[in-house]
Amino acid sequence: MQLNDQHIQHTNNNKLKNHNENYTFLAHKLSKSDHNVSEIISKLSQFQVAIPSWALGAGGTRFGRFSYHGEPSNLEQKIEDIGIIHALTQTAGAVSLHIPWDASNDYNAIKELATSLDIRFDAVNSNTFQDQEGAKESYKYGSLSNTSRAVREQAIRHNIDVIDIGNKLGSKSLTVWLADGSSFPGQNNYQTALQHTQDSLKSIYKHLPSDWNMLIEYKPYEPNFYSTVIQDWGTSFMLANECGEKALSLVDLGHHLPNSNIEQIVSTLMLKGKLGGFHFNDSKYGDDDLTVGSIKPYALFLIFNELVYGIKNNPQNPELSWMIDASHNIKDPLEDLIQSLEAIQEAYAKALLIDQDSLRAAQLINDVVQCQEILQSAYRTDVRPLIERARLNSGGALSPIDAYRSLDIRNELIKERGKHTVATGL
Numbered sequence: 001m002q003l004n005d006q007h008i009q010h011t012n013n014n015k016l017k018n019h020n021e022n023y024t025f026l027a028h029k030l031s032k033s034d035h036n037v038s039e040i041i042s043k044l045s046q047f048q049v050a051i052p053s054w055a056l057g058a059g060g061t062r063f064g065r066f067s068y069h070g071e072p073s074n075l076e077q078k079i080e081d082i083g084i085i086h087a088l089t090q091t092a093g094a095v096s097l098h099i100p101w102d103a104s105n106d107y108n109a110i111k112e113l114a115t116s117l118d119i120r121f122d123a124v125n126s127n128t129f130q131d132q133e134g135a136k137e138s139y140k141y142g143s144l145s146n147t148s149r150a151v152r153e154q155a156i157r158h159n160i161d162v163i164d165i166g167n168k169l170g171s172k173s174l175t176v177w178l179a180d181g182s183s184f185p186g187q188n189n190y191q192t193a194l195q196h197t198q199d200s201l202k203s204i205y206k207h208l209p210s211d212w213n214m215l216i217e218y219k220p221y222e223p224n225f226y227s228t229v230i231q232d233w234g235t236s237f238m239l240a241n242e243c244g245e246k247a248l249s250l251v252d253l254g255h256h257l258p259n260s261n262i263e264q265i266v267s268t269l270m271l272k273g274k275l276g277g278f279h280f281n282d283s284k285y286g287d288d289d290l291t292v293g294s295i296k297p298y299a300l301f302l303i304f305n306e307l308v309y310g311i312k313n314n315p316q317n318p319e320l321s322w323m324i325d326a327s328h329n330i331k332d333p334l335e336d337l338i339q340s341l342e343a344i345q346e347a348y349a350k351a352l353l354i355d356q357d358s359l360r361a362a363q364l365i366n367d368v369v370q371c372q373e374i375l376q377s378a379y380r381t382d383v384r385p386l387i388e389r390a391r392l393n394s395g396g397a398l399s400p401i402d403a404y405r406s407l408d409i410r411n412e413l414i415k416e417r418g419k420h421t422v423a424t425g426l
């Protein structure tokens with residue numbers, strides 16, 4: 001199923017008047033306080049977030065999985081679904097693939113389809129946390145950190161194959177997340193495991209094309225429940241430094257112990273020029289992979305405050321990969337992703353309204369109250385008319401969720417694909 005301009009315009013018609021009134025009021029208010037509204041709109045339009053190919057079907061847990069019917073059953077249909085999200089939101093112009101879940105025998109055709117839908121390929125993800133049919137070695141006790149050289153070499157080989165696939169598609173970065181760790185005290189020799197991981201990452205790093213990055217994703221626990229080799233930002237940062245300038249840290253918002261100050265981690269990595277990108281999601285307890293901004297929207301806003309500051313003041317940090325990593329257990333995956341995109345755009349737009357100079361001045365004289373006033377006046381601004389205008393300017397829907405429902409897209413997909421298709425992924 002593909003959407004065209006008529007589909008979108010049809011859903012916008014009865015919303016334009018209300019949008020124009022709200023936008024005119026807000027734009028007038030913001031220009032009075034010297035905000036460059038058209039610059040903010042263009043930044044929002046240029047801001048493209050990669051959709052995880054593994055989150056277009058219903059997710060699940062060990063306690064169960066409830067299908068959503070009409071799920072994509074191959075990579076082409078996954079790209080089409082991202083095309084639908086992008087047509088509606090105009091901010092999902094990229095996909096992050098996961099190999100072998102997205103293995104294909106015709107990557108040229110995949111690239112052509114994606115290009116026709118104005119979708120580019122962001123980071124490609126390797127997978128050494130599951131054993132593949134017919135694989136010689138098992139990752140049960142780890143991959144790049146495994147005590148067995150044969151297992152480590154199989155995992156290194158896989159990452160090199162993933163780079164080759166990414167190269168065919170025009171991707172420019174490899175994401176490495178390792179489940180490697182232990183579930184019981186005494187199970188692992190931590191130093192040996194870390195040394196093996198470092199040496200293995202260096203072997204992979206040697207195969208990175210000159211214009212590529214390697215994004216090292218950290219996580220404190222799960223599926224191992226006592227220790228994880230790449231457990232936190234410090235370990236990822238250390239390994240990235242050991243590998244070289246093309247190795248960077250990837251911040252998955254769900255990969256932090258409760259109450260971690262993630263925006264401080266972001267600011268530190270940017271200052272050191274080692275922040276590679278994000279896996280946006282939200283969580284209440286663990287790596288819950290919930291809709292972005294659904295639990296802690298203020299924390300997301302504070303992260304974007306550090307990003308706006310860093311993008312302006314840290315030229316040493318490379319361009320960032322903006323990606324979602326979520327799992328949809330009870331919501332329609334496409335609606336869930338649309339809500340996540342909206343929350344990301346909202347946090348970014350509110351952060352762009354922060355008067356950074358006044359905040360800096362208040363920080364310098366330790367006017368703590370004023371610092372909070374400056375932050376929260378931006379956070380309390382309803383920026384939705386700005387996001388709507390950015391979408392409208394790019395040919396998107398004023399309200400993507402309303403459009404998705406009024407166009408009855410889920411039922412159209414079920415008509416096309418049937419009720420029993422299952423998407424590869426988590």
Ligand code: LRH
Pocket residue numbers: 054125177217219252279287325426
């Ligand atoms: C691990 C993770 C990683 C992906 C997987 C799908 O929790 O965040 O980014 O490989 O989810």
Ligand code: MN
Pocket residue numbers: 177217252279325
């Ligand atoms: Mn992730």
